[in-house]
């Protein structure tokens with residue numbers, strides 16, 4: 001091998017501050033670095049403290065602990081192997097660093113360690129437990145349902161007196177779910193009442209709404225009293241219930257011909273019905289048509305919607 005070949009295979013030379021400035025003695029480099037360290041402010045030395053320890057019972061001989069979002073909500077939860085009980089305790093985390101009482105959830109013989117991971121790619125953390133007999137592992141897939149979230153709120157609606165108003169709600173989360181629409185009768189009471197399919201009466205026994213879909217995501221409602229109201233839906237799954245926002249039904253009685261707006265045609269239509277004695281002109285809803293209905297209609301028409 002020639003001298004040239006040897007130089008090509010030689011290891012690259014390590015560059016240091018001393019090699020870059022060979023005329024400066026090592027002792028002066030050390031002194032310079034010392035000055036640099038002196039110039040940097042020292043970090044405060046905070047004391048290491050913990051709150052008083054809290055204990056949670058899991059079972060005899062807990063052998064390992066793992067953390068994960070086991071119930072799909074934000075606080076971290078604990079999984080603890082109970083070697084003597086041949087199971088895993090799950091302790092749901094609270095938002096303040098405490099944990100709920102242990103629930104024994106996963107069976108496994110003589111488990112002594114745990115691994116957490118989403119092994120079936122469904123975004124829920126699963127568990128693998130290792131048994132102390134060194135012959136097998138226990139795989140437990142997380143089947144915890146997802147809590148419900150309202151992703152589409154019901155919208156307020158304005159309809160004419162004979163119109164039908166649709167209300168709907170949509171949720172995300174684990175199905176199956178149940179739906180229950182509620183209404184808030186007008187008046188001093190603010191209590192919410194469940195709606196049922198068919199005719200719903202107010203607290204005085206007066207037929208108020210005709211409803212279909214009272215226990216489905218979409219409800220249709222017709223006013224029988226000429227009055228509107230407030231509505232909301234309670235949706236429930238295995239995790240619990242969510243309540244939608246309130247939506248308001250407004251009745252536009254001045255839109256007598258029910259075409260979506262108010263103009264002179266509505267007045268003409270009312271007069272025609274009134275003159276013919278049609279019960280649709282029974283504006284005060286007392287069961288018959290007379291001058292009182294006309295007197296009731298005129299200010300409502302003038303007010304518009």
Ligand SMILES: [Ca+2]
Pocket residue numbers: 068069070071072073074075076077092093
């Ligand atoms: Ca949790």
Ligand SMILES: [Ca+2]
Pocket residue numbers: 117118119120121122123124125126141142
């Ligand atoms: Ca999973």
Ligand SMILES: [Ca+2]
Pocket residue numbers: 254255256257258259260261262263265266
């Ligand atoms: Ca109209």
Ligand SMILES: [Ca+2]
Pocket residue numbers: 281282283284285286287288289290292293
């Ligand atoms: Ca009347």
